Amino acid sequence: DQQVKQNSPSLSVQEGRISILNCDYTNSMFDYFLWYKKYPAEGPTFLISISSIKDKNEDGRFTVFLNKSAKHLSLHIVPSQPGDSAVYFCAARSSGGSNYKLTFGKGTLLTVNP
Amino acid sequence: GAGVSQSPSNKVTEKGKDVELRCDPISGHTALYWYRQRLGQGLEFLIYFQGNSAPDKSGLPSDRFSAERTGESVSTLTIQRTQQEDSAVYLCASSFRTSGRNEQFFGPGTRLTVL
Numbered sequence: 662d663q664q665v666k667q668n669s670p671s672l673s674v675q676e677g678r679i680s681i682l683n684c685d686y687t688n689s690m691f692d693y694f695l696w697y698k699k700y701p702a703e704g705p706t707f708l709i710s711i712s713s714i715k716d717k718n719e720d721g722r723f724t725v726f727l728n729k730s731a732k733h734l735s736l737h738i739v740p741s742q743p744g745d746s747a748v749y750f751c752a753a754r755s756s757g758g759s760n761y762k763l764t765f766g767k768g769t770l771l772t773v774n775p
Numbered sequence: 776g777a778g779v780s781q782s783p784s785n786k787v788t789e790k791g792k793d794v795e796l797r798c799d800p801i802s803g804h805t806a807l808y809w810y811r812q813r814l815g816q817g818l819e820f821l822i823y824f825q826g827n828s829a830p831d832k833s834g835l836p837s838d839r840f841s842a843e844r845t846g847e848s849v850s851t852l853t854i855q856r857t858q859q860e861d862s863a864v865y866l867c868a869s870s871f872r873t874s875g876r877n878e879q880f881f882g883p884g885t886r887l888t889v890l
Contacts, residue, residue: 762834
């Protein structure tokens with residue numbers, strides 16, 4: 662049972678345009694959400710996060726939006742750059758005793774074309 | 776400073792053999808995690824260590840898997856009698872603690888191939 666779903670395995674955009682990566686979750690106990698970026702042969706690196714008490718968090722070109730009622734979040738990258746080409750993982754953490762556990766989606770491969 | 780390091784980077788083994796994977800966390804990080812990523816899948820939690828507390832082993836898929844950590848330093852993940860379904864990238868991560876933002880820093884992973 663996948664609790665965090667990234668339904669688009671891949672996304673291709675032109676340099677300078679907006680990239681929108683989507684993530685859906687099913688567990689209503691999740692209260693903190695993270696996006697990780699992964700280049701080939703490297704470990705994932707933390708990109709941006711959002712708490713469930715917020716609906717938006719912005720950091721430079723990256724913005725994460727959270728819609729709790731729809732159990733949906735999205736990562737917006739604008740403007741997209743070729744160096745953004747990577748696999749993006751959505752992850753979620755629940756409140757409570759096991760709040761260290763991150764549940765990951767399968768990832769979306771973003772390709773930004775020059 | 777140095778990030779999380781893992782060794783070996785690649786390991787090819789024959790079915791039935793034992794393998795040992797190593798993780799060196801970032802100095803000062805009290806929490807250490809092991810994850811597995813099978814082909815086309817997301818990261819799957821395996822085990823968590825926090826200081827000298829009992830580890831959370833709830834993610835280990837079978838009793839062939841075990842892990843140890845000495846204090847707040849190196850950790851080893853051991854897979855006994857490897858099977859082909861154990862083929863995956865094994866990722867280690869560490870963090871300062873588990874409360875708050877809980878940013879986990881990942882190593883580059885060990886790619887395990889079981890023939």
